[in-house]
Amino acid sequence: MNGATSLVKTMLASGVDTVFANPGTSEMHFVAALDAHPDMRCVLCLFEGGTSGAADGYFRMKRDVAGTLLHLAPGFGNAFANIHNARKAGSGMVNVMGDHAIHHLQYESPLKGDTVGISQTVSHWTRMSPDATSVASDGADAIRAARSRNGQIATLILPADTAWDAAEGPMTAAAPPALRQPDAAAVDAAARQLQQPGAALMIGGVALFGAAREIAGRIAARTGCRLVCDTLLARIAKGAGTAQIEQLVYPVTPKIAQLADVASLTLLGAERPVAFFAYPGKPSLPEPPGCAVTTLCAPEEDITWTLNALAEAVGAVNTEPVRTTLNLPAVPTGDLTLAKVGQTLAALLPENAIVCNEAITSGREVMPHTQASRPHDVLGGTGGAIGLGLPMAVGAAMACPDRKVVALIGDGTAMYTLQSLWSMAREGLDVTVIIFANRGYQILRDELKNVGVNSYGANAQAMFDVEGPELDWVALAKGHGVPGTRVTDADGFARVLRAGIEGDGPSLIEVVCG
């Protein structure tokens, strides 16, 4: 077998059976090897940003890695923004990037680029295979690296000759190294801290959903501490039955107000909170002066073990969490507002839905309404690079074919990776896409005010407004093979959303509020 085949067999032997692919001319032997292994699921994305965003969404739901197949340096560049988002989400992925044959790298050929350099700016693990016989073990190492520390970005660079030369293998990836666990003294100290006045427990990673979230809820109920989470989250369980939690808001001034009374902040699977940006005269850190900030368990450490140890230390193993109770609003009628979009969504969202939320400004008005809906998961932007939402929905739908995916996407954001609509159609993915057509970059209009500019002229308007012409999302959806509908009133939105949820393929709703 050649190197490419040894890699595909190594991936399959190691349980990696899904590849989001946008191959170029340097990856032909890898394509041939994939072709010979129909048990590998290859999902074509028409732009590399779709591959990395999909691998991120896949990991968030599956908690295991998919592969991406990328063209050499510029292809990785196209994937970069969503790799950045995945890195910030703590998602693991295995990127396979082609390169020129090693003997060809000495020449200034058109596609020659700094494959190692660009990978190292965003990957946790980068390796270029030196020869075909190394490819199987390098691939196994890449998979292990991607599964390590709760999920990492691993990038394996395959010069063309390492793919076509004779190889050995396959190999099976070793289990990732054990996660670091805090020592007993740290757990006991945290347990005491959480029982003091003004204590807050800030959780992240796997603590935000499933069984771990339950334990976090028990700890909060038992100790009386506040249970909080950050603004941008890879995945969080919401809706009826979930343990209640407070989420920090995005704007820095209200974020500071939210934490004003916090005397101690214990971090468990979460980075310390920090302002999204610095603003003139405003602090980078939102907690009050004198607040004790302690990392009990870093995001890359053993979050579930730490939660269990902490629950035992505070005597919360059998405590009942404070849960959200089901409270569905009536489906509204009449004029369409963002609040009514939220109410309609809250009323109709089916149990176990996955909501991919990249409606950056509209989402702030929509999402509060869904707090007491049927139980569901929300996946959000994590790295601030827009263009994640549609690819993430592709990956989530591939990971969970039995769950309904609803994607809430801003129009400015959706334009970055709109090609993912085609992948939804190609794969028949069960995704209902809601585009908020506010005709511009609303976040930038807001941010300009945040830096003290309250009126603006033609050049700023030209850069913030996506009008003249307006984008026609129904046509864009049709162009990609996805049926789309524009709605301008609440009744229409409810009707079309209901149809999308009852159907089992992709559809798009362009929401135009009055």
Next chain:
Amino acid sequence: MNGATSLVKTMLASGVDTVFANPGTSEMHFVAALDAHPDMRCVLCLFEGGTSGAADGYFRMKRDVAGTLLHLAPGFGNAFANIHNARKAGSGMVNVMGDHAIHHLQYESPLKGDTVGISQTVSHWTRMSPDATSVASDGADAIRAARSRNGQIATLILPADTAWDAAEGPMTAAAPPALRQPDAAAVDAAARQLQQPGAALMIGGVALFGAAREIAGRIAARTGCRLVCDTLLARIAKGAGTAQIEQLVYPVTPKIAQLADVASLTLLGAERPVAFFAYPGKPSLPEPPGCAVTTLCAPEEDITWTLNALAEAVGAVNTEPVRTTLNLPAVPTGDLTLAKVGQTLAALLPENAIVCNEAITSGREVMPHTQASRPHDVLGGTGGAIGLGLPMAVGAAMACPDRKVVALIGDGTAMYTLQSLWSMAREGLDVTVIIFANRGYQILRDELKNVGVNSYGANAQAMFDVEGPELDWVALAKGHGVPGTRVTDADGFARVLRAGIEGDGPSLIEVVCG
């Protein structure tokens, strides 16, 4: 004035008056500064790959730099592929990338990324301004760097506080350093070489169009040497009246055959030719063994001076070049084939048109027909990263508002940066876009054969074919505000192309050959 204003004023004082922008939240002060200077032309692109591709197209036609405005690390990532293409084209551009305020960089905020690292993987010049008072001089240095060595990639990183703090300036960019010129002995040696049997002069850069191309033609006519150019070219003059030149083909075996009789290859403004990729058992270098390859003038050196010195040395100053004579085919009718697309284009292409060619496989059958059309310029892919064509057309049209732009784009390629259609509509650019809807990545189908795989199955087909669903380019154009028409016969193509050429705004033609 603040740092952002000092930069905008420095750009304007230095003659940089066009910015292709996709700002994010970290560039708000720069947006405010642009807003206060309406003499700066700000062209919004709905994806960063549109900005860098447009700056490249602008430079190729204007021979001077435009700016791009990019969001921090992931935004630069999105721009990366077309920056790579621009680098390979020898195009200069000034990228302005925001970053966090310096005091905020110590925190793990969502958008924190390796701005310097990613820039250095593709830019010739990278600098992060340390404070606001440095911004004007850093900006002037960036512009000078971008104009140096016939055009370079210069990236200036502006932490937010360097934009908002009090600054000095503006400054005016110094003239770039003088270009290196070969010494007299090298010119004389080349002059002797070119008069020997089997001599070929391979030209690139500015030697391929305008007055310099004329001189190259004189040298070839006088010495009897072959005048050749590479496969992928930033810009070349074609059509009636231009000095004849042979272009190397893409596939490696015929490329080797083209050069089989070459005894010496003198490079003037061109890199040495090299196979696009290495293939098993085929050489990387296409020239025959024993062929003497001499670099008389590197692409970053003084190409025009060298051509003049060489013309004088061979006594060609008054020699008439061998020119292409006008030969327009009849406009064909009946079924549509790629050859008929080429003939129709050849017949209708107006004088002084700019053809942006990123029809990677279809172009090989279309472009030969336009050799004897009315005189025009052709801009092509240079770095092998697809997704250049539509943005490049935006930039070329901005640089030359009085010239008709015709963009020939493959459907696979067009999907990478289709957002540029909206910028064409927004700016009312005079671009006729021709999409070749061959429903897949034809180049990959070809390349798989090149590596020895002659039949393929479901996974390869899934990655090469863009069918199920087909893309609807008329709908995609409409979605971006551009009128589009699908044509399936030669008469229809001629009618719609004629309308596009006679009009003065953007339009799109989806070509479906039988």
